[in-house]
Amino acid sequence: MLSGIRVISFNHFHAGPMAAQFLADLGADVIAVEPVDGAFHRNWAVANRFVAGQSVNLLTTGRNKRSLALDMKSADGKAIARRLLETADAVMENFRPGAMARMGFGYEQVKAFNPGVVYASVSGYGASGPDRDLPGQDLLLQARSGLAARTGRADGAPTPTGPVIVDQHAASLLAMGILAALLGRTKSGRGCLVEGSLLQSAIDLQSESLTAWLNGARSDTPRGYHGLASWCSAGPSGIHATADGFLAISMASPADLAVALEMPALAALPASAGFDRRDEITQAVAERLAQKTTADWLPALQKQAIWHMPVKDYDDLRDDAQLAHLGTFVDTQGAEGEPVTLLGHPLRFDGAAPPVRLVPQKLGAQTRDVLREAGYDGAQIEAFVQSRTVGATAAPA
The missing domain is CATH 3.40.50.10540 (Crotonobetainyl-coa:carnitine coa-transferase; domain 1)
Incomplete structure (x- = not known):
């Protein structure tokens, strides 16, 4: 060209x-x-x-x-x-x-x-x-x-x-x-x-989060608690430890998480709680994910259509089919x-x-x-x- x-x-x-x-x-x-x-x-x-x-x-x-x-x-x-x-x-x-x-x-x-x-x-x-x-x-x-x-x-x-x-x-x-x-x-x-x-x-590179900050969004800390991906993320979006590795969870509603992770306490929370109670939700999800292996969690997350991804390292990439x-x-x-x-x-x-x-x-x-x-x-x-x-x-x- x-x-x-x-x-x-x-x-x-x-x-x-x-x-x-x-x-x-x-x-x-x-x-x-x-x-x-x-x-x-x-x-x-x-x-x-x-x-x-x-x-x-x-x-x-x-x-x-x-x-x-x-x-x-x-x-x-x-x-x-x-x-x-x-x-x-x-x-x-x-x-x-x-x-x-x-x-x-x-x-x-x-x-x-x-x-x-x-x-x-x-x-x-x-x-x-x-x-x-x-x-x-x-x-x-x-x-x-x-x-x-x-x-x-x-x-x-x-x-x-x-x-x-x-x-x-x-x-x-x-x-x-x-x-x-x-x-x-x-x-x-x-x-x-x-x-x-x-x-x-x-x-x-920071256009989304910086624009939010410049226009009034605030947080108690520059970085997120309990593995939250960012100070401006909704809970529990972030990377969390499982029993044998790490798993990324992105933009999941409390109701869907309640089903996939068998956490009935989340079932009644509105979607807005992802922001309003993000530290509480993130901590609870992080503690729950640590109780099983990554492979154990994948079927339930897939069934509930929750956005997720196991964390890979460089040695894993040569075997990535995509x-x-x-x-x-x-x-x-x-x-x-x-x-x-x-x-x-x-x-x-x-x-x-x-x-x-x-x-x-x-x-x-x-x-x-x-x-x-x-x-x-x-x-x-x-x-x-x-x-x-x-x-x-x-x-x-």
Whole structure:
């Protein structure tokens, strides 16, 4: 769908590379520009896990992109970058505000020679304002935005989510903004500056509960009692221990719970008691669920059509029939020849997800190709390699 769109991605861990990957999945020619020693997410790995030398962070965000290793600080490197940017449809970066402008490639500088460019930038706190230069990292933004304060149990501490959901959401928003700007360009012929921030992405993630709070909803604690999912949830919506595991119960009426859980005391309560007496109901349901195993509870919950779900961990996901049907996990051979498992694109178009055309590449795997397409001849390219203006994999025999 994005065939013919060229994206130059000056991105590093995590929101920027992920946003670029979304566009690459949809068919854009995404050229990932990294330093000659590799970007941060190539050299650092969550859980310190590398597969045949490739960071799992690269495996997370590197599919369907071509790799160009470039010394952006050298005069020749800047000239190469300038040539690539002259014909780019979109440029992406997630450095701290002002970093690209200091190299000569901020939005206004690029717009001067490529007026139709869509220039997308995501930072921790936005391009301006009193905190623009603070370090932006997922955990810090969960703390800053109220997300951590509103996650967890009332009898526990503020709790960060395990995954980097702020970065991930920022990536989705940025990709959406780029697509909107590209569509707008087809009508106006003009480019656009698209700016995102982890801070506003963290706020946007909480739109339902935060809007309720801003408009007068209140609670005694920032987090719910007795396993309640949220300070604003109706009881007993939350995750509760069973005799052998954990079970999520969502938006169930007291009357239905009375039947499914054999709790006659709930039968006479109106639906509104889910809010009016939520702590009492949640505690009672939590104590009742702990008396049987998860498997024991499932038939009664299903019969009463109560929304529920056993809590699964990562080891359970490969056996999930629905995930398998959706093609969520892609088992393939990595660029280094070792088997790797990637996550597939999360959307389907006419019934199919976009394929993995390129596994995450070795650093500089397409450097020669990209420079050749930009008009450099073989001798110039080899001179750039020798001077370390660019990094490239071994030349073909």
